[in-house]
Amino acid sequence: MSNFEIGLWSFPVLLAMIFLRIPIGLAMFIVGIGGNYLITGSTAMMFGQLKHLTYSTFSSYSLSIVPLFLLMGQFATLGGMSTALFKAAEAWLGHRKGRVAMAAIGACAGFGAICGSSLATAATMGQVALPELRRYGYSPALATGTLAAGGTLGILIPPSVVLVIYAILTEQNIAKLFIAAFIPGILAAIGYMIAISIYVRIYPNSGGVRERQPYRERFAALIEVWPVMLVFLAVVGGIYTGVFTPTEAAAVGAAGTFLIAFANGGMTGKSFRESVLATANSTAMIFLIVFGAAVYNGFLALSQVPQLSAEYVAGMGISPWMVMALVLVLYLVFGCVMDSLSMILLTVPIFFPIMMALDFGLPAEDFALWFGILVLIVVEVGLITPPVGMNLFVINSMAKDIPISQTFRGVLPFVITDLVRVVILTAFPPITLFLVWAFH
Amino acid sequence: MKSAISASEAQIRLLAKWTAIMGGIVLVLITAISVASIAGRALYTMANLGDGEGWRVMANAILRPIGSFATSLGAGPVPGDYGLVEAGTAFAVFAFLPWCHFNRGHAAVEILAGMFPGWLNRVIDIVSNLLMFGVALLIAWRLYLGMSDKMSYSETTLILQYPVWWSYAASMFGAVVFVIVSAWCLGRAIADFSDQGEYHASEAVH
Numbered sequence: 001m002s003n004f005e006i007g008l009w010s011f012p013v014l015l016a017m018i019f020l021r022i023p024i025g026l027a028m029f030i031v032g033i034g035g036n037y038l039i040t041g042s043t044a045m046m047f048g049q050l051k052h053l054t055y056s057t058f059s060s061y062s063l064s065i066v067p068l069f070l071l072m073g074q075f076a077t078l079g080g081m082s083t084a085l086f087k088a089a090e091a092w093l094g095h096r097k098g099r100v101a102m103a104a105i106g107a108c109a110g111f112g113a114i115c116g117s118s119l120a121t122a123a124t125m126g127q128v129a130l131p132e133l134r135r136y137g138y139s140p141a142l143a144t145g146t147l148a149a150g151g152t153l154g155i156l157i158p159p160s161v162v163l164v165i166y167a168i169l170t171e172q173n174i175a176k177l178f179i180a181a182f183i184p185g186i187l188a189a190i191g192y193m194i195a196i197s198i199y200v201r202i203y204p205n206s207g208g209v210r211e212r213q214p215y216r217e218r219f220a221a222l223i224e225v226w227p228v229m230l231v232f233l234a235v236v237g238g239i240y241t242g243v244f245t246p247t248e249a250a251a252v253g254a255a256g257t258f259l260i261a262f263a264n265g266g267m268t269g270k271s272f273r274e275s276v277l278a279t280a281n282s283t284a285m286i287f288l289i290v291f292g293a294a295v296y297n298g299f300l301a302l303s304q305v306p307q308l309s310a311e312y313v314a315g316m317g318i319s320p321w322m323v324m325a326l327v328l329v330l331y332l333v334f335g336c337v338m339d340s341l342s343m344i345l346l347t348v349p350i351f352f353p354i355m356m357a358l359d360f361g362l363p364a365e366d367f368a369l370w371f372g373i374l375v376l377i378v379v380e381v382g383l384i385t386p387p388v389g390m391n392l393f394v395i396n397s398m399a400k401d402i403p404i405s406q407t408f409r410g411v412l413p414f415v416i417t418d419l420v421r422v423v424i425l426t427a428f429p430p431i432t433l434f435l436v437w438a439f440h
Numbered sequence: 441m442k443s444a445i446s447a448s449e450a451q452i453r454l455l456a457k458w459t460a461i462m463g464g465i466v467l468v469l470i471t472a473i474s475v476a477s478i479a480g481r482a483l484y485t486m487a488n489l490g491d492g493e494g495w496r497v498m499a500n501a502i503l504r505p506i507g508s509f510a511t512s513l514g515a516g517p518v519p520g521d522y523g524l525v526e527a528g529t530a531f532a533v534f535a536f537l538p539w540c541h542f543n544r545g546h547a548a549v550e551i552l553a554g555m556f557p558g559w560l561n562r563v564i565d566i567v568s569n570l571l572m573f574g575v576a577l578l579i580a581w582r583l584y585l586g587m588s589d590k591m592s593y594s595e596t597t598l599i600l601q602y603p604v605w606w607s608y609a610a611s612m613f614g615a616v617v618f619v620i621v622s623a624w625c626l627g628r629a630i631a632d633f634s635d636q637g638e639y640h641a642s643e644a645v646h
Contacts, residue, residue: 021553021561022568023546029575051586054579055611059530061522067467067532244478247525251474258471276464277457277539284540285547287533337551388551 003039007303010035014296014346024342025285028292035299049298057291061247062168067283068250069161072235073115073154074275075257077124078266084224085110086128091213091221098200098207100136101146102193104129108150109189110225112157113232114257116164117282118383122151122391126398139206140402142199145410148391149192149418152380155340157185158236159253162340162379164246165290166372169348172365174246175239179435180369184377184425191417199413231256240439286341293345300349310353320358327351328378328422335382339390343379362429369436370429374422381418384411442631445624452624456538459617463535470528477518483510484517520599527607534614538621541572562633569622569629576622580615583608 001009010031017027036046057063089106093099108125115121126147133143155162158178167174200207213221235253238244244252261267300306313323334343355371356364383391386408396407425432486507492500518524540546548568553561587608595604 018549019552020564021548021550022564022571023548025546026568026571026575030571047582050578050582051589054583054615055530055586055608058533058611059526059607061526064470064525064529067529067536068471071464071467071471244474248474248478251471252478254468254471255475258468273461273464276461276467279467280460280463280536280539281543281545283533284536285545288537288540288546337549339547342547388549 001038003303004305004308006035006038007300007305010296010299010303018338023288024338024346025288025290025292028289028296028346032292032296032299036295036302039299039302046295053294054291057294058287060168061245062164062174063287063290065164065174065247065250066161066286067279068247068254069116069159069164070279070282071275072159072250072253072257073117073120074279075254075261075267076111076114076231077120078264078271078275079227079257079261080264080266081114081225081228081257081260082107082111082124082128084221085228086125086132088218088221088225090132091218098196100133101138101142101196101200101207104133104146105150105153105189105192105196108147108153109157109185110228112153112155112185114159114228114235114253115154116159116161118151118154118380119390119394121154122148122394125150126395130395130398134399137207139203139410140399141406141410142196142203142206143410144392144395144399144402144407145412145414146192146196148384148389148395148407148411149195149414151391151394152383153185153189153192155380156181156188156377158182159250160376161286162344162376163372165286165341165344166348166375169345170352170368170372172368172372175242176365176369176436177372178236179240179439180373180432181376182435184373184421184432187421187425187431188377188418191421192414195413195417227256227260231260289342289345293349296346297349306350306353309350310357313354314357320360323358324355324360324374324426327355328374328426331375331378332381332385335379336385337388338382340379340382343382344375348375360429362433366429366433366436370425370432373432374426377418377422377425381415381422384415384418441627442635445627445631448624449628452621453542455617456542456621459535459614460539463532463614466528466535467532470525470532473518473521473524473528477521480516480518483507483515487511520597523597523599527610530607531610531614534611534618537576537614537618541618541625542621559633562629565629566626566633569626573619573622573626576615576618580612580619583612583615587612 014027014031017031018024022030033043033046037043040046085107086103089103089110090100093103093106104125107129108121111121111125115124129150130143130147133146134140138146158181160178160181163177163181164174166172167177196207231253234256235249238252239246239249258267261271331343331347334347338346352368352371356367360367362370383389386392389411392404392407392411396402396404430437484507486503487510489500489504489507491497553564556564587605590603590605590608596602597604
């Protein structure tokens with residue numbers, strides 16, 4: 001068997017292990033080690049690398065941003081910011097039909113600005129907004145669907161852990177990726193609000209209204225959210241202006257949300273331990289996958305599969321847009337069964353060189369940013385598509401009386417707006433790149 | 441076997457939990473170091489401001505003494521802060537591994553598991569716990585050899601000049617706890633099988 005064939009055969013083996021419920025990072029590690037052995041004929045090279053690979057992966061300065069962003073998000077959940085954001089959004093929007101649900105989306109977008117994780121956003125905003133939505137008579141389907149979709153804004157709106165991983169894999173500038181994610185993130189929130197307004201027109205009984213609030217109260221509610229603004233500006237502004245590195249920005253963010261939680265009395269010994277343990281769980285999960293992917297991708301590079309398949313696809317003469325459509329559809333399909341980070345770590349090392357070899361009429365860096373945002377969006381759709389959309393289960397577990405089938409139905413309009421957005425952003429790259437260009 | 445596993449569950453849980461919390465405390469220290477370093481850098485810049493022009497003359501005249509005063513008290517960028525962040529992150533990540541594994545927290549695809557018969561799921565559980573135990577052993581063993589390398593070369597960090605193997609040694613702590621906890625988890629999977637007990641789905645379904 002040639003090295004290239006060994007590389008190709010590793011895909012079915014890896015997929016079989018993953019579908020047998022072997023943890024994804026573990027499966028990539030094992031297949032990577034095994035494939036390396038088959039190619040080099042001994043364990044010497046791999047075992048030699050392993051003396052320092054684990055430490056160097058776990059101590060990577062650019063990856064240290066990940067646990068710090070996770071910690072920041074966990075502290076953000078303690079500070080009462082979710083309540084303040086929801087109250088502010090509700091004060092401005094709540095008086096028209098369907099607007100309490102739209103307020104929940106607005107609040108999720110605000111929370112996404114200080115939290116890089118979808119699950120944490122869904123869980124936190126769900127606790128605040130779900131009881132309110134039900135109090136105003138929103139149907140179980142719409143209430144849970146809204147919050148599950150709103151949760152994905154946690155990762156679509158920068159900072160975003162998924163984008164950090166993409167940036168490291170493809171050697172792109174994190175600051176520029178965050179800037180590029182901004183307009184698509186806002187479009188996501190707007191799309192979700194449109195979905196709600198259409199939904200309540202089709203099913204008039206699904207959403208209630210609340211009384212209009214005077215402007216004095218609206219501004220009072222808005223002032224309550226200034227710490228969120230401050231932390232967001234410090235983190236994203238600091239990275240962008242180069243005042244501090246992305247890792248330092250994440251540290252500033254963690255310190256900021258810590259102080260907010262402390263000032264609001266949310267930081268107790270117990271809640272601190274719980275935040276740390278939740279951070280520990282997600283961090284270990286991500287780093288095991290990153291480590292497994294490092295070993296597996298090392299093996300793939302040795303087998304030359306990424307280079308040869310890039311040449312092959314580029315030489316086939318089919319339209320680049322066709323390839324793009326295929327790749328995005330593949331992500332949507334895989335997103336139904338796999339989590340976003342695993343998918344990115346598994347596929348980007350193969351797809352990225354293929355896509356870079358095709359001509360979309362964009363400079364290489366612009367293309368890399370645009371492709372990153374498209375991938376981010378399609379993998380995030382996986383969080384709200386059945387059967388294993390994690391956000392759906394997080395929100396559904398908060399309302400024991402709502403059957404999961406209702407939540408599946410309620411999220412459908414939001415998935416449709418996601419798909420429409422993907423098509424628009426794919427067809428018009430400047431929407432994503434406009435802000436990046438404007439800042440240079 | 442089963443009684444030994446359930447008898448030691450509380451201790452293993454405590455071990456994994458407090459190892460993770462120690463990692464978390466180091467993570468908070470990293471945060472503090474980074475923030476202190478940014479503040480120190482800002483003060484240092486302030487202390488070395490020029491005269492400036494226009495409105496800056498006034499601003500610089502106010503900021504410079506503040507910066508000078510703070511730097512005279514020893515404020516400034518933390519030396520070797522990047523290196524400390526790296527070593528601290530490595531310690532924390534190693535310390536987090538046992539807790540995640542104990543909680544069955546690693547990302548896995550559960551879609552087909554629901555269709556498998558119970559015995560097959562328990563066999564898969566044993567296999568994946570065995571693999572994880574093997575990987576934990578491999579990581580700890582190779583990390584130990586890596587540490588020995590760094591010791592024999594007497595390699596030191598660039599700025600703070602402390603031996604690199606110290607950071608490896610700190611990481612060894614989490615790596616060893618990971619071996620202990622994953623051995624116990626393998627025992628748990630085997631006990632579940634012999635027990636024909638309930639099949640536990642992993643907690644982090646994606």
